[in-house]
Amino acid sequence: MSDGQNRTIRVACSAVRAPAGREGFKLSRTIASGLAALVAMLTCVSSGAAEQLQPDKPWMNPALDTDSRTRVLLEAMTRDEKLALVFGYFSSDAPWKNFKKPAAGLEQSAGYVGGSSRLGIPALMETDAGTGVASQPGPNPRLRTALPSNLATAASWDPDLAYAGGRMIGNEARLSGFNVLLAGGINLLREPRNGRNFEYGGEDPLLAANIVAAQIRGIQSNHIISTIKHYALNDQETNRTTLSVHIDDRSARMSDLLAFELAIAQSSPGAVMCAYNRVNEVYSCESRWLLDEVLKSDWGYKGFVMSDWGATHSTIPAANAGLDQQSGYPFDASPYFADALKEAVEDGYVPAARLDDMAARILRSMFVNGLFDEPVKAGDIDFAGHAEVSRAAAEGAMVLLKNDHHLLPLAKSVRSILIVGSHADAGVLSGGGSSQVYPVSGTALLERRPKGAGPRVYFRSSPMQALAAHIPARITYDAGTDIKAAAKLARHSDVVIVFARQWTTEGLDSTMHLDEEQDALIVALARVNAKTVVVLETGGPVLMPWVDKVAAVLEAWYPGSSGGEAIARVLVGEVNPSGRLPVTFPRSLEQLPRPHLDGFPEQHNARFSVDYTIEGAAVGYKWFDRRHFEPLFPFGHGLSYSKFDFSNFAAEVDDKRLSVRFAVKNTGDRAGKYVAQVYVSPIGGAAASGWEAPKRLSGFKKVSLQPGEGADVSLSIEPRILAVYDDAGKSWVIEEGDYDVSLSTDARTVVSHTKVHIPRQIIPISR
């Protein structure tokens, strides 16, 4: 080989290796496609410069750009190999269907999609879910770290914390051999009784999107795929597989779909999981509007759509509407995307190009997220470190709802504390269903229920034991099952801390009432002891008929596998509470758009409509504002042990973009975190501007301050949050006009406000 030839090879190889952003290494434009790329690569191989390159599998070359790798691999695949990619299995035995899990799938896990050793395509190993690596029921659950519920993470209003949690659970997934985490729950909290609210990001699209996107980015930083789910409008569990929600295009895009749109734009999840329910009569997983039009065409989504487990109902309509992969067979009635799809492609009912697109989307997500280049491998997990991540997440999420006479943090002088109820001597509650994590730190209790769903799983992380380690008081526990006996003990204690729980689970909606006489217990305790604190472990909002009678209320959500310690540290003031409600707590069911939950209690297979046109896009606080309802606790509410002062609040529009700034100072005597919330209202009124409600959360920031410390904060406002969706023009439009911009401590408490004039803007929908 001459010197000249050598030089040419070096240039070609360095072009092949030139770093170019997130998708790894990209070829220069001149050699980016097809043959030229192949020649450059083979030249590298023949020169011995890149030992790991496989000439027979050019798509394995990380130096090629993703689209080229996908295309070259697709060209090498047979039709059967493509079909294998679009059909997923449940990865646990399902004796009721006479089904044995695929041999290569991981035990007691959610899903398995076969790969190809001929082509080097890794199998997809899928596990639930958003709060940790879950296990399907069975004798050997894998023991992992559980984060607090997703709603708790949303209550932190802290995308950095959400990212850290996502990164941690993604790491555990990876080291458990999973390359797909079925996470990213973002169904808008439109129905406070939804049994799965604990898996989602709350009622506001901006907050939910920022939190869930951060979590997805954290998960995918481990070179695995995260889903975002359940697309879309799967906002109640009662008859989730048979009901049809009714909503117009515009309202959907300005509420539930907006949460997905923003989160997808911020985090590029590898897959979108379509939902169980029907939307405007059509199953989500065969809705051309949802899948093809909104997701893939309007938003330009490049990943793949997988069905929820049992949410595929057809072959030709589903495939042609945009479903790319059937999941979890045998949950569906039929293996629609197996032989039936092959036949439909052969007969031309599903174009061959569509099958190519399905496979290409899956492969592309696998390439983008590193499934080929960084294959997962089981390994040791840093459980001690991860327990700290979970504890920090729980501490950032707790919301101090009420604190009369500064009862909290507990004074060092408190001599006796009575702890009542919810097995607080043993552990903390978790939410149920497919997301159930079995913690490595141990399960304190499986509380069997007489009938129906369950058991309730309590993680071994006792608030009582943790409290005992932090405060010198004498601490007694009473189960609270005998109200009179508990009240007798309460009378003689300095402080009473009653733990109240609302167990919620996938598959079952709640009533928002605390069950099993917990309300009566709290009233009885508060009657005899004015220093009664209620710690709530709930999936979402609950009604509190006793709220005026107790001194303090701390919402701890489902706080995860280090939750007991986190609760104790907040109670004693080692941690200053900084969570804010990601959901409005109503005073009564009558304040909801649907005081009666449609279909509840569930009748098997009942088919009915749920009318979301009642509130349209006015979900949560927006509905409350529109109807002038006074909630029990507003969206965004949360107290601190510190005080914060604000000054110099200003808003400006520069180059059509709204931004705000202000100064904040911690004037309290302990370190604390303040959540700045910015709301915007059109001054001419919601109706005139096309807004669904008087105001919208338009920006937020959590600021951490030492005592006496101040900070200058600035926020740039996401333009789509100020816009309305124009269905005729298929674009987002900000109407010209005057807008009120407020700095607030919650959706109802304004600290400072100002007026800005915003020019008209049209923001194209496609990207």
Ligand code: BGC
């Ligand atoms: C749930 C999904 C979950 C899947 C696999 C379904 O029942 O709705 O969220 O990912 O099961 O376990």
